[in-house]
Amino acid sequence: MDSTYDPDRIESEAQRYWRDSRAFEVDEQEGAEKFYCLTMFPYPSGKLHMGHVRVLTISDVLARFQRMQGRHVLQPMGWDAFGMPAENAAIKNDLAPSDWTYSNIAHMRGQMDRLGFAYDWSREVTTCKPEYYRWEQWLFTKLFEKGLVYRQNSVVNWDPVDQTVLANEQVIDGRGWRSGALVERREIPQWFMRITAYADELLDELDSMDGWPSSVRTMQRNWIGRSEGIEIDFDVDGHAEPLTVYTTRPDTLYGVTYLAVAAEHPLAVAAANDNPELADFLRECQQSASSEAHLETMPKKGMALGIDVIHPLTGERIPLWVANFVLMAYGTGAVMAVPAHDQRDWEFARQYGLPITQVIAPADGAEIDLDSAAWTSKDGVCVNSDSYDGLDFAAAFAAISTALEQDGRGRKRVNYRLRDWGVSRQRYWGTPIPIIYCDKCGAVPVPEDDLPVVLPEGLKVTGAGSPLKDLDEFVNTTCPVCGGPAHRETDTFDTFVESSWYFARYTSPDAMAMVDEREKYWMPVDQYIGGVEHAILHLLYARFFQKLMRDVGLSSVDEPFTRLLTQGMVLKDGAKMSKNKGNTVDPQTLVDRYGADTVRLFMIFAAPPEQALEWSDDGVAGASRFLKRLWTAVATHINDASDVRKANSLSDAGTALRRKTHETIAKVSDDIERRMTFNTAVAAVMELTNTIGKFEPQTLADRDARQEALESTVLLLAPVVPHLAHALWSTLGHPNAVIDAPWPSVDDSALTRDDMEIVLQVNGKLRGRMHVPADAAKEAVIAAAEADENVQRFVADKPIRKTIYVPGKLVNLVV
RNA sequence: GCCCGGGUGGCGGAAUUGGUAGACGCUGCGGACUUAAAAUCCGUUUUCCGUAAGGAAGUGUGGGUUCAAGUCCCACCCCGGGCACCA
Numbered sequence: 001m002d003s004t005y006d007p008d009r010i011e012s013e014a015q016r017y018w019r020d021s022r023a024f025e026v027d028e029q030e031g032a033e034k035f036y037c038l039t040m041f042p043y044p045s046g047k048l049h050m051g052h053v054r055v056l057t058i059s060d061v062l063a064r065f066q067r068m069q070g071r072h073v074l075q076p077m078g079w080d081a082f083g084m085p086a087e088n089a090a091i092k093n094d095l096a097p098s099d100w101t102y103s104n105i106a107h108m109r110g111q112m113d114r115l116g117f118a119y120d121w122s123r124e125v126t127t128c129k130p131e132y133y134r135w136e137q138w139l140f141t142k143l144f145e146k147g148l149v150y151r152q153n154s155v156v157n158w159d160p161v162d163q164t165v166l167a168n169e170q171v172i173d174g175r176g177w178r179s180g181a182l183v184e185r186r187e188i189p190q191w192f193m194r195i196t197a198y199a200d201e202l203l204d205e206l207d208s209m210d211g212w213p214s215s216v217r218t219m220q221r222n223w224i225g226r227s228e229g230i231e232i233d234f235d236v237d238g239h240a241e242p243l244t245v246y247t248t249r250p251d252t253l254y255g256v257t258y259l260a261v262a263a264e265h266p267l268a269v270a271a272a273n274d275n276p277e278l279a280d281f282l283r284e285c286q287q288s289a290s291s292e293a294h295l296e297t298m299p300k301k302g303m304a305l306g307i308d309v310i311h312p313l314t315g316e317r318i319p320l321w322v323a324n325f326v327l328m329a330y331g332t333g334a335v336m337a338v339p340a341h342d343q344r345d346w347e348f349a350r351q352y353g354l355p356i357t358q359v360i361a362p363a364d365g366a367e368i369d370l371d372s373a374a375w376t377s378k379d380g381v382c383v384n385s386d387s388y389d390g391l392d393f394a395a396a397f398a399a400i401s402t403a404l405e406q407d408g409r410g411r412k413r414v415n416y417r418l419r420d421w422g423v424s425r426q427r428y429w430g431t432p433i434p435i436i437y438c439d440k441c442g443a444v445p446v447p448e449d450d451l452p453v454v455l456p457e458g459l460k461v462t463g464a465g466s467p468l469k470d471l472d473e474f475v476n477t478t479c480p481v482c483g484g485p486a487h488r489e490t491d492t493f494d495t496f497v498e499s500s501w502y503f504a505r506y507t508s509p510d511a512m513a514m515v516d517e518r519e520k521y522w523m524p525v526d527q528y529i530g531g532v533e534h535a536i537l538h539l540l541y542a543r544f545f546q547k548l549m550r551d552v553g554l555s556s557v558d559e560p561f562t563r564l565l566t567q568g569m570v571l572k573d574g575a576k577m578s579k580n581k582g583n584t585v586d587p588q589t590l591v592d593r594y595g596a597d598t599v600r601l602f603m604i605f606a607a608p609p610e611q612a613l614e615w616s617d618d619g620v621a622g623a624s625r626f627l628k629r630l631w632t633a634v635a636t637h638i639n640d641a642s643d644v645r646k647a648n649s650l651s652d653a654g655t656a657l658r659r660k661t662h663e664t665i666a667k668v669s670d671d672i673e674r675r676m677t678f679n680t681a682v683a684a685v686m687e688l689t690n691t692i693g694k695f696e697p698q699t700l701a702d703r704d705a706r707q708e709a710l711e712s713t714v715l716l717l718a719p720v721v722p723h724l725a726h727a728l729w730s731t732l733g734h735p736n737a738v739i740d741a742p743w744p745s746v747d748d749s750a751l752t753r754d755d756m757e758i759v760l761q762v763n764g765k766l767r768g769r770m771h772v773p774a775d776a777a778k779e780a781v782i783a784a785a786e787a788d789e790n791v792q793r794f795v796a797d798k799p800i801r802k803t804i805y806v807p808g809k810l811v812n813l814v815v
Numbered sequence: 816g817c818c819c820g821g822g823u824g825g826c827g828g829a830a831u832u833g834g835u836a837g838a839c840g841c842u843g844c845g846g847a848c849u850u851a852a853a854a855u856c857c858g859u860u861u862u863c864c865g866u867a868a869g870g871a872a873g874u875g876u877g878g879g880u881u882c883a884a885g886u887c888c889c890a891c892c893c894c895g896g897g898c899a900c901c902a
Contacts, residue, residue: 043901084900085901168900170900216819218819219819223897292816494900531896532819536899605828606840607827608828612896616842618841618842619827622840670831757835763882764834
């Protein structure tokens with residue numbers, strides 16, 4: 001055997017074998033245990049970056065591991081091909097988004113193959129192709145019929161100079177990224193999907209989704225934000241219609257000292273008609289970006305409207321304000337303020353000199369200090385609340401709610417923080433929303449026979465609005481209902497729509513329906529892997545789509561992803577690798593220099609998958625060195641011509657090697673399958689390799705033990721460094737490819753030890769160690785511990801008060 | 816601002832159920848091989864005291880629970896992710 005490790009040669013040989021044998025193309029083999037392993041598909045941004053390499057490698061390790069477990073593994077790959085970067089690149093380079101996108105896809109597919117990922121390319125999905133997006137257009141029209149989509153005004157970031165809608169990402173310090181103009185909030189009509197209709201199901205199922213990280217489940221729970229409260233009507237002085245607010249704290253109703261409405265609220269707009277100062281303030285309120293982070297951190301401002309409302313229980317007059325932090329889109333666009341028991345209300349009241357009235361007090365009668373902060377605890381009782389004084393939160397909630405309901409001034413209501421999903425985007429490079437507007441018939445969904453509504457490719461983008469608007473042949477059409485003149489919707493879908501169902505399309509990529517019966521074989525996804533930045537939006541939308549598909553009869557699966565692994569970012573010098581920061585490392589350079597296996601090994605070894613990974617050039621070199629050492633160890637074994645004709649029994653070192661081999665098999669299996677800590681799995685294999693390197697066979701049995709150790713090493717590493725494993729497996733004498741070899745199993749008899757190490761402590765501090773026979777009795781171990789010389793020094797003549805014995809581990813003497 | 820993570824040697828990280836802190840790798844230092852260098856191999860590498868045996872301190876900060884805390888509890892500081900039009 002050649003003792004030089006030549007990654008270029010063995011990697012191209014292994015890849016040729018996989019390609020020629022179509023090793024990773026799978027069909028629906030009934031009776032076989034399937035395993036659907038999925039990576040969040042990439043946006044085709046140009047070339048692979050380290051973040052891609054990391055997530056793709058993690059996924060590939062799991063897919064190959066499961067295959068060696070005997071499962072029938074599907075690992076597909078595709079492209080999240082619509083999105084803003086293609087439009088930006090198109091403006092910059094004066095070419096069509098489609099050309100840019102397709103050429104990126106071709107390049108990145110080649111890079112993936114060079115890294116040796118085990119994909120079934122026959123199922124490749126590209127979301128910008130009509131044969132893909134036609135089915136989400138179809139689903140949208142079905143949802144239209146079911147009343148699960150609707151059109152409503154909603155707020156966008158408006159750039160008054162470029163006359164265009166901006167993404168949050170394009171708003172920098174409140175200004176448009178290209179024009180530098182102050183961004184305004186503006187309301188435009190948009191399409192929504194009624195995700196709130198599924199809020200309870202999306203919430204409740206989280207409890208049983210054991211395969212997901214608890215942090216992601218908690219984030220989703222908080223995002224859905226189910227709350228139980230009450231809607232309360234306040235009569236408005238001089239108006240026939242009452243003003244309705246929603247609150248989860250009706251127990252504090254007697255502490256309401258003002259109400260506040262959003263700047264867009266009709267009451268505020270009406271009051272501004274004869275109040276120029278107020279009109280100025282409303283204009284100022286609209287001069288702001290629309291993201292929640294921005295709204296929550298901006299200085300809180302308000303103005304009195306000069307209107308009073310009437311407290312529903314006391315009949316008191318309460319001033320009505322307009323405040324910039326109240327949003328028209330949330331709840332009713334109005335809030336009741338209880339400054340004594342809500343921190344934001346407290347700060348606003350202090351700022352504008354509004355009264356602060358305590359209505360909740362600690363049950364133990366302790367004093368609270370309302371001069372320094374609001375007292376927001378629910379563990380108190382009502383005070384200053386007429387007949388409700390003395391009631392705790394639950395009792396007051398029930399009593400006040402009932403009183404309001406009986407009076408017709410309140411209704412119990414479950415509310416969600418979750419809002420319906422606005423899917424309209426005023427962009428060109430996306431899926432056309434399949435709606436036709438007719439003056440007579442209104443908004444009409446495109447009939448099934450007319451789908452897909454094909455996005456004209458090859459259009460030039462200028463940055464000022466969608467070019468679709470100017471394309472008469474696209475816009476002008478006839479009404480499917482009345483046949484009269486009509487025009488098409490020119491907005492496209494949020495790209496999250498495409499990524500909400502691609503996992504289902506992989507199961508039947510050529511179906512003449514959204515999916516076909518093959519979906520039943522593969523779904524749900526057994527293992528999903530992707531960035532934690534998708535913990536809420538993408539993963540919630542995908543769960544929602546799964547339920548939509550189920551409810552139109554396309555699937556019987558409730559939840560799309562059984563297990564979820566969220567991998568961390570790749571950092572360099574403590575910051576995320578990005579072009580902006582100029583700290584990127586091109587994976588291609590490293591693959592060219594060290595080979596794919598080295599890059600894969602470093603990615604897996606440098607950090608546990610869920611944590612951020614700090615890039616290290618030296619670490620990559622170290623990974624390469626390890627692979628060379630392993631190659632050398634196999635070469636040494638194969639080329640070993642030394643004469644060992646001694647008795648066919650294991651030496652002590654041989655017994656130890658076999659124990660190490662089987663301990664390693666046990667640890668690596670557990671690390672990959674249960675713990676998903678691939679870094680410690682690799683560390684364990686490195687330890688085994690170090691042991692093999694030092695091992696000198698004395699007998700024929702010793703040499704067999706080394707063969708077994710090397711074969712185990714190759715099998716255990718095969719998911720991580722598949723090319724090297726492919727070559728070495730053959731070298732070690734196996735005619736079948738390592739991808740078809742079974743995962744090694746543990747020989748329990750090799751694991752037995754005849755002695756154990758016991759740690760000796762005095763008062764919990766380490767004072768020594770000793771070896772005792774594995775079957776030593778508790779009393780004997782303790783007696784030996786007390787007799788230890790160093791232990792004696794610390795015990796001296798002090799009486800032993802307590803003895804703790806942890807079997808097989810330690811003895812702690814408390815003196 | 817709100818929600819979710821994270822903080823351990825010179826560095827990346829390990830310590831799985833409250834039981835030996837620092838596995839494995841990198842870097843540095845010392846040595847072998849070499850005319851030399853690279854590569855490779857061997858040794859060493861938390862800090863402080865000590866010739867050594869051994870001892871003391873130590874897991875972001877301050878408290879607490881326990882025979883025993885990186886791990887559990889309370890308070891705080893710093894860093895990262897998300898916040899609905901980045902994907």
